[in-house]
Amino acid sequence: MTAYIVRRLLLMIPVLLLVAVTIFFLLHMSPGDPVAVLLGPDATTEQVEQVREALGLNEPLPLQLLHWFQGLLHGDLGTSIFLNKPVTEAILERAEPTILLTIGASLVAILIGVPLGVLSAVRRGSLLDTGSMLVAMLGISMPTFWIGLNLILIFAVTLRWLPAQGYQSISEAGVATLKYLLLPSITLGAAQAALLARMTRSMMLEVLSEDYIRTARAKGVLERRVVFRHALHNAFIPLVTVIGLTFAVLMGGAVITEQVFNIPGVGRLLVQAVLRRDFPLVQGIVLTIAFLYVVINLLVDVLYVFLDPRIRYS
Amino acid sequence: MAGDFRSTPLAYWLRRPVNRRALLRGSLTLAGGAAMASFLAACGGESSSGGDTGSGGGNTSGGGATPAASPTAGQFRPVQTQVTAEGKFGGLLRVAIVGEPPAFDPTFTTATVTQNCAWHVFETLWTPDANFSPKEMLLDSYEVQDDGKVFILKLRDGVLFHNGKKMGADDVIASLERYSVLSGRGKTLFERVEGLDKVDDLTVRLAFKEPTGIAPVFLSETDAIIIPKEIADASHDGEMGEFIGTGPYMLKERLPDRYISLVRFEDYQPLEGGPDGYGGTKIAYFDEIRFIPVPEVAVRGDGLITDEFDFADTLSTDNFDSLSAEPDLTTQVVLPYYFYGAHFNKSEESIMSNRDLRMALLTACDLDAAAAAGFGRPEFYRLGPEMAAPETAWYTDAGKEFYNLKDPDKAREMLQAAGYDGTPIRWIATKEYAYNYNMAVVLKEQMEKAGAVIDLQVMDWATLVATRSQRDAWDIFITGHESYSHPVLQPFLSESWPGFWSSPKKDELVNKIIAEPDPDKQMEYIEQLQYHWWEEAAYIKVCEGATLRAYRNRVKGYVNPADWFFWNVWFEE
Numbered sequence: 001m002t003a004y005i006v007r008r009l010l011l012m013i014p015v016l017l018l019v020a021v022t023i024f025f026l027l028h029m030s031p032g033d034p035v036a037v038l039l040g041p042d043a044t045t046e047q048v049e050q051v052r053e054a055l056g057l058n059e060p061l062p063l064q065l066l067h068w069f070q071g072l073l074h075g076d077l078g079t080s081i082f083l084n085k086p087v088t089e090a091i092l093e094r095a096e097p098t099i100l101l102t103i104g105a106s107l108v109a110i111l112i113g114v115p116l117g118v119l120s121a122v123r124r125g126s127l128l129d130t131g132s133m134l135v136a137m138l139g140i141s142m143p144t145f146w147i148g149l150n151l152i153l154i155f156a157v158t159l160r161w162l163p164a165q166g167y168q169s170i171s172e173a174g175v176a177t178l179k180y181l182l183l184p185s186i187t188l189g190a191a192q193a194a195l196l197a198r199m200t201r202s203m204m205l206e207v208l209s210e211d212y213i214r215t216a217r218a219k220g221v222l223e224r225r226v227v228f229r230h231a232l233h234n235a236f237i238p239l240v241t242v243i244g245l246t247f248a249v250l251m252g253g254a255v256i257t258e259q260v261f262n263i264p265g266v267g268r269l270l271v272q273a274v275l276r277r278d279f280p281l282v283q284g285i286v287l288t289i290a291f292l293y294v295v296i297n298l299l300v301d302v303l304y305v306f307l308d309p310r311i312r313y314s
Numbered sequence: 315m316a317g318d319f320r321s322t323p324l325a326y327w328l329r330r331p332v333n334r335r336a337l338l339r340g341s342l343t344l345a346g347g348a349a350m351a352s353f354l355a356a357c358g359g360e361s362s363s364g365g366d367t368g369s370g371g372g373n374t375s376g377g378g379a380t381p382a383a384s385p386t387a388g389q390f391r392p393v394q395t396q397v398t399a400e401g402k403f404g405g406l407l408r409v410a411i412v413g414e415p416p417a418f419d420p421t422f423t424t425a426t427v428t429q430n431c432a433w434h435v436f437e438t439l440w441t442p443d444a445n446f447s448p449k450e451m452l453l454d455s456y457e458v459q460d461d462g463k464v465f466i467l468k469l470r471d472g473v474l475f476h477n478g479k480k481m482g483a484d485d486v487i488a489s490l491e492r493y494s495v496l497s498g499r500g501k502t503l504f505e506r507v508e509g510l511d512k513v514d515d516l517t518v519r520l521a522f523k524e525p526t527g528i529a530p531v532f533l534s535e536t537d538a539i540i541i542p543k544e545i546a547d548a549s550h551d552g553e554m555g556e557f558i559g560t561g562p563y564m565l566k567e568r569l570p571d572r573y574i575s576l577v578r579f580e581d582y583q584p585l586e587g588g589p590d591g592y593g594g595t596k597i598a599y600f601d602e603i604r605f606i607p608v609p610e611v612a613v614r615g616d617g618l619i620t621d622e623f624d625f626a627d628t629l630s631t632d633n634f635d636s637l638s639a640e641p642d643l644t645t646q647v648v649l650p651y652y653f654y655g656a657h658f659n660k661s662e663e664s665i666m667s668n669r670d671l672r673m674a675l676l677t678a679c680d681l682d683a684a685a686a687a688g689f690g691r692p693e694f695y696r697l698g699p700e701m702a703a704p705e706t707a708w709y710t711d712a713g714k715e716f717y718n719l720k721d722p723d724k725a726r727e728m729l730q731a732a733g734y735d736g737t738p739i740r741w742i743a744t745k746e747y748a749y750n751y752n753m754a755v756v757l758k759e760q761m762e763k764a765g766a767v768i769d770l771q772v773m774d775w776a777t778l779v780a781t782r783s784q785r786d787a788w789d790i791f792i793t794g795h796e797s798y799s800h801p802v803l804q805p806f807l808s809e810s811w812p813g814f815w816s817s818p819k820k821d822e823l824v825n826k827i828i829a830e831p832d833p834d835k836q837m838e839y840i841e842q843l844q845y846h847w848w849e850e851a852a853y854i855k856v857c858e859g860a861t862l863r864a865y866r867n868r869v870k871g872y873v874n875p876a877d878w879f880f881w882n883v884w885f886e887e
Contacts (some may be wrong), residue, residue: 031773033780038416040424041793042805044498045783045812054552082416083570084553094571149612157616164616165608167572262608262617264571272414272571272609277776 004313005302012294019290020072020283024065027279034081034277055081068283077287078280080273087284091266097167097181098265101188101257102250104181108189109196109246114239116193117200121208122227132197139194144253148187148260155183165262180263188257192246199242203235210234237308244300248293401871401884407600409880410614410626414571414607420536421496422553424805429536430877431605433592434576435476436541436559439467439486440534441593446706446798448530449593451585452481452540452560454516462525462831467518474581475542476564483512488546489539490520495551497537498811499803503529506828527831531800562598562881574605589882592875599871599884618643618864624885625865627878631690637864645864646874647693650703652794654688654749655855656741656757657806661814663786665737672851673716674728675739678764679757680720685857687756688749695857701804701844703797703858712841713848717855725764738769741790742782746775750792753856782812797858798876801840802827806853815852 035051036043052058056067071078077087116136120129156164167180207213208231216226254267262268266285273281304311415428420436440448450456452473457466473481487510494504509521520529532538545556557565562584563576578598589595606623608614614626615633619640629637629645638645658666666672681697689695699717702708739761743754751772758768771788773781781787791812795804802824805811823843830836847853865872871883 030777031780032776033783034776036779036783037776038423040416040426040428041779042424042498042795042811044805044808044810046810047496047498048783051552082414084417084555090570093569152613152616156620160620163622164620165610165613166606166617166622260610260613262606262610262613264569268571275774275776276416277780 001305001313005298008298008301012291012298015294016287016290020069020287021065023283023286024068025061027277027282028061028064032277034279037276038082068280077284080281081278082273082276083278083281087280090269090281091285091288094264094266094269096169096265097263098251098254098258098267100170100177100181101184101254101263101265102247104185105187105189105192105250105253105257106243106247108185109192109250110243112189112193113196114200116197118204118227118232120197120201121204124205129201133201136194136197139190140198142190144187144191144256145260147190148184148257151183151187152261167261167263167265180261184257184261184263187260188250188253192250192253196239196242196246200235200239203238204231207231207235237304240303240307241300244296244303248296251292252289401597401599401882402886403599403601403884405600405602405885407603407625407869407880407883407885408623409603409605409878410608410617410623411605412607412614412628413609415574417553418557418565418568418574419549419553420539421493421500424498424537426877430879431574431576432539432557432559433536433561433877434563434603434879434881435557435561435565436536436539437561438534438536438538438540440530442534442591442798443593444591446591446800448534449590451534451593452486456530458527458831460521462527462829463522465520465522465529466513467520469516469518470583471516472583473560474583475560476558476579477542478581479542481540481542481560482515483518484515484543485546486518486540487512488543489541490533492541492546492550493538498805498808499532499535499537502808503532525829525831527836528800528802528828531803535799535803562596563603566602571607573607576603576605577601592877592879596881598881600880603880615864618866621866623866624869625863625872625878625880627861627863629862629864631694631860631862634691634862637862642867643864644867644869645862647860647862648874648876649696649860650705650798650858650876651796651860653701653703653797653855653858654753654792654794655853655857656754656790656792657813657853658851659785659789659812659814660816660852661785664789665739666789668732669850670728670732671734674725674732674734674764675761675766676716676851676854677719677728678722678725678761678766679718679854679856680760681718681854681856683760684753684756685859688753688856689859694860694862697857699844699848699855700797701801701847701855702799702840706798706800708801708837708840710837710841710844712845716848716851722760722764725761729765734766736767738767739789740787741768741770742778742788743770743772743792744775744778745772749794749859754792757854757856785814794859796876801843813852815850817846817850817852819846820850 033048033052035048035055035057039047039051056064068078075088077091079085080087080090083090116132120132123129152164155162162179162183168177170177213226213230216230217223221230254265255271256267257263258265258267259271270282270285272278273285305313411427411431413427415423415431416425417423417428418432420429420432437451439451439453441451443449452470454468454470456468458464459466467486469481469483469486475481475485490510493500494507495501503526506522506524506526507520508523509519511519511521513519522529539559541554542558545554545558549555562579562582564579565574566577567575578601582596582598584595584597585593587594608617611628611630614623615629615637617623618626618637634645637643658664658672660667685695685697697718699711699714700709741754741758743751745751754770758770761768778791782791795806806813806815807820807824809816820843823839823846826839827836827843830839863878868885868887869883870886872880
C-alpha cells in the first residue's frame with residue numbers, strides 16, 4: 001500500500017510537468033498582451049514596448065519557460081504582473097472563500113443528490129422517480145450563471161433575505177460568513193447534485209437487481225436495511241469516485257460562481273488573470289488546480305481500500 | 315500680478331462660459347431628452363440594447379441630487395459647484411466600480427478606473443474647473459514669462475503629504491521628471507522642456523524651448539500627480555510601490571478584487587473659495603470610502619438596490635427604467651462622457667492607409683443607426699462631428715460636411731475610384747463592451763452595402779489591444795475617448811498610438827495649439843485640426859455615448875461629474 005502511494009506520488013511529477021509546459025505554451029502562444037491592458041487604452045505602443053522589455057516579456061519563450069521552471073524548483077510560482085506580489089501569496093489570500101464554497105457546494109450536491117437518487121431507485125417508475133429525474137435533468141441543463149442570477153433576484157433583490165454579492169472572511173464576520181456562501185453554494189452545487197442524483201439512481205438500480213439483494217429480502221430483512229446496508233453500501237464505491245471528482249470539478253467550477261456573486265476567491269482571480277493575460281498568475285493557479293486534482297484522485301483510490309476489502313494495491 | 319496666467323487672454327478663454335450656441339443646443343437637447351423620457355415612461359417603453367460603457371471609461375454626470383422620479387436623462391451640463399456648508403461628517407461610502415484597477419498609479423497606467431480612484435489620494439499642480447479648464451490646485455500662483463516660454467510655479471505653503479512630509483519644489487521636480495518618462499502626455503510636453511529647476515523650496519522654474527501656453531492643461535491631468543521625491547525617484551521608470559499623495563483621502567488598504575479603502579486625511583488643508591469643478595475646496599466628509607470591484611454589471615445594480623453599495627458606476631442602460639423606479643435610488647445619465655467611433659489603421663502596412671478608401675467608407679455610414687445600436691435610447695447618445703463636447707471651451711463643428719453622409723451609392727463610386735479591389739478589410743471587435751460589437755455590426759453592414767468586404771474578427775479586449783499594436787494585423791477597430799478633454803490631449807493624435815496617424819499638417823497644427831498664447835488663434839487652430847481630422851477620414855466618429863450611474867438617496871452633494879469623485883459628498887438620512 002505504502003509502495004503504491006509512493007509510486008503514485010512519483011507519477012505526479014511527469015503529470016504536473018506536462019500540465020506546466022502545456023499551460024505555459026498555450027498561454028504565451030494565444031494572442032493578448034498583459035502590458036497593453038496594464039497600461040490602459042491610451043498608452044502608446046512605445047510605452048507598451050518599454051514595460052514589456054522591463055518585465056522580460058520580450059525574451060524568447062524557451063528562456064522564459066526556463067526561468068519559470070527554475071523558480072518552480074524553488075517552490076516559487078512567479079510574480080503576478082498586475083498584483084505585483086508572489087503568485088503563491090495571491091492564491092493563498094484567495095483560498096478561504098474558494099475552499100468554503102467548494103465544501104458548501106459539495107454538501108449541497110451530496111445532501112440533495114444522494115437521497116434523491118436513492119429514493120428514485122427505490123420507487124422506480126413512480127411519479128417521485130420521474131419528477132426527481134426531471135428536476136435533475138433541469139439542474140444539469142441550466143447554466144450556472146443563470147441559476148445564480150435568478151437566486152440573487154429572488155432571495156436578495158426581492159425577498160432581501162441574503163446579500164446579493166460579496167464575501168466577508170471568517171475572521172471578520174464569523175458565522176455570518178455563511179450568509180454570503182449560501183446562494184453561491186446552492187448555485188454551484190445544483191448541477192453536481194443533479195449529476196449525483198442520476199448516478200446514485202443508476203448505481204442503486206444495478207445493485208438492487210443483484211441476487212444477494214433478492215436473498216436478503218427473501219430472508220425477511222427489513223426493506224430499510226436492504227436499501228441502506230446492503231444496496232447503498234455497495235453502490236457507494238463508484239459514487240465515491242464521482243463525489244471525489246465532483247470536489248475537484250467544483251474547485252474549478254467556482255470560477256463562474258465567484259464571478260457572478262463577486263466573491264474574491266481563486267476562481268475570480270483566475271478569470272481576471274486570463275482576461276488580463278497575467279501569465280504567471282494563470283500558470284500558477286492552473287498548476288495548483290491540477291495538483292489538487294491529482295491529489296484528490298489519489299485520495300479516492302486510497303479510500304477504495306477502506307470501502308471495499310476486496311481491493312488490494314500491491 | 316504681472317504675467318499671471320489667470321489674467322492672460324488664454325486663461326480667460328480657457329475659463330470662458332459655454333457659448334450661446336452650445337447653451338442653446340444643450341437646452342434643446344435637455345427639452346428633447348426630457349420629452350422623450352416622459353414619452354417613454356408614459357408608453358412604458360423599454361430600453362433597447364444599451365452599451366456597457368466600461369471600456370476605457372471616465373465618468374461625468376449632469377445635475378445634483380435628483381429625485382428618482384425625475385431622472386436626469388438629457389441633462390447635458392458641465393460640472394457644477396456644490397454647496398458644502400451643509401455637509402455632515404462620518405460614514406462609510408461603498409462604491410461599486412467596474413473592476414479592479416490594473417494599478418493604483420495614474421502616471422503608470424491610463425486606465426480611467428485607476429484615475430478616478432486615485433485622484434482622491436493624489437493631486438496635481440492644476441485641476442480642471444467647472445468648465446474643464448485648468449485651475450491652480452497645489453499651486454499658490456504662477457507667472458508666465460518670456461512670451462509663454464517660462465512658467466514660474468509658486469507652490470502652496472503648508473501642503474502636507476500623507477506621510478507628514480511638507481510638499482516642496484524637490485517633490486514637484488522629481489514627480490514631473492517621472493511624469494516625463496512614464497506618461498505619453500508627459501513625454502509630449504517634455505519634448506519641449508528646456509529646464510526644470512528649483513528656485514527656492516516653494517518655487518519651481520519650468521522653461522520651454524518655445525512658447526507653450528498649454529502647459530497648465532497638460533499638468534491638470536491625473537497623470538501629472540505630485541508625490542514625494544523619494545517615491546518618485548524610487549519608481550522613476552515603473553509603477554510606484556507606496557501611494558502617498560496630498561489629497562483629501564489617503565490609501566488605507568488595497569485588497570485586490572475585494573476593495574480599495576481610503577480614509578480621511580485629517581491634516582488636509584482645503585483651498586478656500588468653494589468647490590470649482592474637480593478643484594477648489596475639497597472636504598472629506600466620509601470617514602472611509604471603499605471602492606469595491608464588481609465586474610458583473612447586473613450585480614452592481616442589484617447590490618445598489620439591496621443597499622450593499624451606496625453608489626454604482628456604469629450600469630446597464632437596459633435597467634434605466636427599473637432603477638429609476640426604485641424609490642431609494644437616484645439615477646444619473648452622464649454626459650459629456652466619451653465619444654466613440656472607428657479608428658482606421660493608417661500605417662503603410664494597412665490597406666486603410668489609402669485616404670480615399672477611408673473617405674469612401676466614411677461616406678457610406680449612417681451614424682444614427684450605429685449610435686442607436688451602440689447606446690439604445692436617444693437620451694444615451696448625441697451625434698455631432700466635435701472632438702470636444704459642447705460643454706467645453708474647445709467645441710467646434712468643423713468638418714460637419716463629412717459627418718453622417720449616409721450615401722452608399724456615392725461611397726460605391728468612391729470605392730471604385732480609390733482602386734478598391736475587394737480585399738477583405740479586417741475589423742477587430744470585442745463583445746466585452748456591448749457598444750463596441752453592436753456598432754461594428756451595423757457599420758459593417760452599411761459598408762458592405764457600398765461594396766466593401768469586411769472581415770469582422772471578434773476577440774477579447776486583451777487580444778484586441780495586443781492586435782491593434784501590430785501595424786500589419788488589422789484595418790479598423792472601435793474605441794472611445796474623453797469628450798471633455800482638450801483636443802491636443804487625445805491619444806490618437808500621436809503617431810505611435812494604434813491608428814498610426816502620420817500627417818505633417820496634423821503635427822504642425824498640434825504644435826501651433828500647444829505654442830499659441832492667444833486663445834482666439836488657438837481656437838482657430840483647433841477648428842483646423844478637427845477639420846483636418848475629418849478631411850483625412852482619420853476616424854469615423856459615431857457619437858458621444860453616455861453612461862448610467864446611480865446612488866442611494868442618502869448620498870448628498872454629488873454633482874454628477876464626468877469622472878466621479880466623492881469629496882464634498884456626504885450622507886444624510
